[in-house]
Each structure stands twice: as structure tokens, then as C-alpha cells.
Amino acid sequence: MIASSIFVLLLCTLLSMRLEKRRVTTTLFLLSLVAITALFAHHASDSLQIGL
Amino acid sequence: MIEHTLCHIWILGTCTILIGAFWFQFAENELPCPLCMLQRMCMVLAAIGPAFILTQGRSAHHYGLSVLGSGLGMAILAAVGGMSISARQVLLHIAPNDAGYGSPILGLHLYTWALIVFVGIIVVSAITMLLEPELRPSEPKKLPWYSKATLTLFGLVIAANAIAALAESGPHLFLPADPERYEGLELIDRD
Numbered sequence: 068m069i070a071s072s073i074f075v076l077l078l079c080t081l082l083s084m085r086l087e088k089r090r091v092t093t094t095l096f097l098l099s100l101v102a103i104t105a106l107f108a109h110h111a112s113d114s115l116q117i118g119l
Numbered sequence: 120m121i122e123h124t125l126c127h128i129w130i131l132g133t134c135t136i137l138i139g140a141f142w143f144q145f146a147e148n149e150l151p152c153p154l155c156m157l158q159r160m161c162m163v164l165a166a167i168g169p170a171f172i173l174t175q176g177r178s179a180h181h182y183g184l185s186v187l188g189s190g191l192g193m194a195i196l197a198a199v200g201g202m203s204i205s206a207r208q209v210l211l212h213i214a215p216n217d218a219g220y221g222s223p224i225l226g227l228h229l230y231t232w233a234l235i236v237f238v239g240i241i242v243v244s245a246i247t248m249l250l251e252p253e254l255r256p257s258e259p260k261k262l263p264w265y266s267k268a269t270l271t272l273f274g275l276v277i278a279a280n281a282i283a284a285l286a287e288s289g290p291h292l293f294l295p296a297d298p299e300r301y302e303g304l305e306l307i308d309r310d
Contacts, residue, residue, distance in 0.1 A: 068288055070156050074281035077163050081274055084174040089189075092175075096167055096193055100200060103160050106293075107204055110153045113296065 073102050122187060122251050123176065125243075126169035130269050133166040134276045136236065140229065144283065149221045150298040154208045156284060158233045161201030163277055165240050168194030170273065173266050187251055191244040198240035205234040 080095040137159060143149045151159070172190035208230040212219040219228045227235075262270075288294045289302025 068285065069292055070288060070294055071281045071285035073160055074277055074284055077160065078274060078277045078281065080167055081170060081277065084170060089175055092171060099164055100196060103157060103164065103200060107157050109293065111207060
């Protein structure tokens with residue numbers, strides 16, 4: 068479900084470009100990047116059992 | 120003008136790669152692992168940069184920042200993330216006699232191709248930044264039909280990925296490490 072939510076967040080980032088507020092797009096982009104990094108950290112640390 | 124052509128090619132190329140990944144997923148029945156999904160996300164995130172240039176390129180600057188610089192900066196950040204993820208997957212299967220994950224194309228697995236694509240994105244972005252110091256505002260003010268069609272296709276591909284990810288994970292928070300079935304579809308069948 069988290070993976071699906073990140074794709075929805077990416078879709079929102081794309082749709083936000085229809086607005087003239089570029090800061091919204093930049094903020095959504097950075098949020099997506101942080102979410103992807105966090106999910107990667109979780110999957111990368113799975114076998115290490117450090118619970119990220 | 121060159122940056123607008125490049126943006127279209129970039130977004131359409133990303134759509135082609137992601138549709139190709141769907142071919143492996145549905146026609147060859149090779150379910151994507153969590154790292155494969157993360158690489159798809161980074162591929163989409165990297166194409167958000169050129170989409171930003173296309174949609175916001177009607178003015179050269181925003182809040183004192185260059186639109187071209189912002190868009191390519193987004194692409195580079197996403198490509199660095201994607202490169203780390205695909206490099207990890209390459210390293211997971213680097214041991215001798217390891218068959219790798221999924222079928223190879225032209226002798227390389229999808230994650231190895233992804234690594235090459237992410238490195239390519241960084242190189243192309245850097246070269247574009249070197250050769251295009253200033254984005255020239257595009258005329259006319261409205262987006263042409265082919266840009267709208269490109270962005271619509273991109274949006275549909277992202278939405279399809281969201282549905283595919285939900286079908287694979289089902290009610291679970293995370294995708295299974297070694298997926299074998301669509302848990303979401305099984306849940307619907309059971310009802």
C-alpha cells in the first residue's frame with residue numbers, strides 16, 4: 068500500500084504543475100523523494116533486522 | 120528549443136521503459152520485487168523534472184531560480200536515488216553462479232539496464248545545463264497539443280503503476296520481498 072501511495076503522490080506532483088504555484092510542485096517532489104528514500108531504507112535494512 | 124524536444128523525448132522514453140516493464144510483469148508473469156518498484160518510482164521522479172520544464176518553461180525564472188536548473192536538478196536528484204537502488208540490486212546478484220532476478224534483455228537484467236539509464240540521466244542533465252545557460256520562454260503561452268498528449272500519457276502510466284502496486288501488495292503495508300502472486304486480486308476473488 069505504501070508503494071501505491073507513493074505513485075499517487077507522484078501523480079499529484081505531476082497534476083500540481085497545472086497550478087501556477089511552483090513551490091507546491093517542488094514541495095511535492097521533495098516529499099516523494101523523501102518517501103522513496105525511506106522505503107528504500109526499510110527494504111535495504113530488512114535483512115539486517117534493524118527495523119528502519 | 121532543444122530543451123523542449125529533449126523533454127518530450129525524455130518523458131516518452133520513460134513511458135516506453137515503464138510500459139516495457141509492464142510487458143514483463145503481465146505477459147511474462149514476472150512480478151516486480153520491492154527494489155524493482157522503487158526503481159520505477161525513481162524513473163517517474165526523474166521524468167517529473169522535464170515535465171516541470173515543459174509546463175513552467177513559459178517563463179525563464181521562478182522566485183529567482185532558473186526553471187531549467189530546477190527541472191534538471193530534480194532529475195539529477197531522482198537519478199542519484201535510482202542509481203543507488205539499482206546498484207544495490209546489481210550487488211545483491213553479483214556473486215558467481217547467481218542467476219539474477221527476472222529474465223535478461225540483451226544479456227543484462229532490467230536492474231542493470233536501469234543503472235545505465237540513471238547514469239545516462241545524470242550525464243544528459245549535466246550536458247544540458249552546460250549547453251543551455253538560460254531557458255528561452257516558449258511561445259505561444261498555451262501548451263501545444265503534443266505536450267498535453269505526452270503529459271497525459273505520463274499521468275496514465277503513473278496511475279497504472281499505482282494500481283499494479285496495489286494489486287501486488289493487497290492489504291499489506293509493504294510489498295513482499297519475493298512476490299509470487301497478486302494479493303490484492305486474490306482478495307477481490309475471495310469476496
